[in-house]
Amino acid sequence: MSLSLADGKDERDLSENSLANGSNSFAGSEESAGAEAVGYLETVHTPPLSATQRRKIDALSKLVQTTPGLELTSTERSWMDEACLSRFLRARRYNVQKAYRQLHETIQWRRKFGVERLMLDPELKDVKHQSETGKLYVHGVDIYGRPAVIMKPRYQNTSERKTANEQIRHLVYTLERAITLMEPPVEKLCLIIDFPGYSLRNAPSIKVQRQTLKILQDYYPERLGIAVCIDSPTIFWTFFEIIKPFIDPRTAAKIHFCSRKGKVGTNQHMQTFMRQLFHPDQLELELGGRSTWRYSNEEYFRELIVPNYLSANRECALIVAFSHDETEDEADQVFHDALSHCDNVKES
Structure with missing residues (x-):
């Protein structure tokens, strides 16, 4: 799984450039598209x-x-x-x-x-349970260096009635992990929702959708670069019309819709659009790329968790103090326990 970020890439919203406006200025062969995209990025800098x-x-x-x-x-x-x-x-x-x-x-x-506590939990039992089927994960980066958060609702494996809080914890964990993979000047992520198989059985309730929207808009502002919705079914549009009034117009402008059955050569065609947004090696085959990577829960958490623990510093350890009353010595002990756990995981 490639998680390296492109250095020095601008991460401004794609909704601001030709891709989201229906132009195919980067379209063509894979090589020429990549070259033109990089050339474009090199001329754009985040204004001071x-x-x-x-x-x-x-x-x-x-x-x-x-x-x-x-x-x-x-x-x-x-x-x-x-x-x-x-x-x-x-x-x-x-x-x-x-x-x-x-x-x-x-x-x-x-x-x-409990965001900090969640991110330093060495067990993550509920999160790992939610992620078993690969319904939500971070994989690859787009041409802007933005980590890609992939959602596949068809792999929903838990009941919202019983595990709604766990599902939200899984979402927050994924957002936080995507953020740890960002390298300046990258501040945003690319959200891809692959809808085939989406139905009433696996669709979240309006309540959970609104809760998710609030988290993304209010608690993680300016973190969404673009959202790509692939093969959105009728049932999705029904829910979308209900929650649309709650979506900030600037957020709505970042949502792009495409289809595997769209007209080839236009941004309505999934592969055409995705290969403008991603280098093919950073994108799974089923999403229009040529990467043969497949989701594995064990490998995914091994790659995401261990490097973050091993690169943690003493100040970061203090957030493991589950109450403000714990001493620094106690926090240090928890930190060292976490590192020991990571060493054991890495060796196993």
């Missing part, structure tokens, strides 16, 4: 922050850090870096007060949900 934007970032940071009763941990302060603050501000069009409310809510949600 203006003086006004930097002042707003400083103002937002001060607001959060001086909020009575919030008391950020060292890990939360590290998470809330300049890039994070900038994303929340961009999501609220640089309105400091609106960005503050969203960021404050996100911090509280991350604590209640």
Whole structure:
């Protein structure tokens, strides 16, 4: 499984360039498409922050850090870096007060949900159970260096009625893992939803769909680069029309629809579109690429978890403190236990 990221690639939304607007400027042979795409990327750079934007970032940071009763941990302060603050501000069009409310809510949600604890859980029993069939995972990167999050609803293997919370934990875990694979200046991910086999039996409820949408829009703002929906069935459109009013227009603009039966040579054709977005070696055969990689739960977690634990540092270990009352010595012990666990996994 290739997880390496392209260095120095711009990651601005594809909805802003010719691909999402129906043009085939990168279409043609695989080699020429890749060459033209790289040439395009080399001429595009993320614009530096203006003086006004930097002042707003400083103002937002001060607001959060001086909020009575919030008391950020060292890990939360590290998470809330300049890039994070900038994303929340961009999501609220640089309105400091609106960005503050969203960021404050996100911090509280991350604590209640237990995001840090989830990401350093050496067992991940519920997440591994949810992922057994390969219904949601991270694999490969697009030409912008953005990690690809792949969803295949037909492989739904658990009952929402019994495991709705586990399903959301699986989603959050996957988003967080995708983020750990990003290398600056990459900040966003590419979401691919492959719909064949989608039915009422495996479709999430409106409640879960709205919860998922809120997490993506409010708690992970400016993380979605593009969403590609392949072979969307009628039942999907029924649900989509219901939740569409809750989708931010800028998010909606990032959603692209294509089909295996679309007209070849147009962006409505899956392979045509996907090979403009991905190098074929980074894309599975069934998604229009030429990679023969197949999902394996054991191999997937071995590749994702072990490198992240082995590259962890002492500050990262402190987030394993399950309450703010634990001492640094206790946190250090948990950290070393986690590393020992990884060593055992790697050797097995």
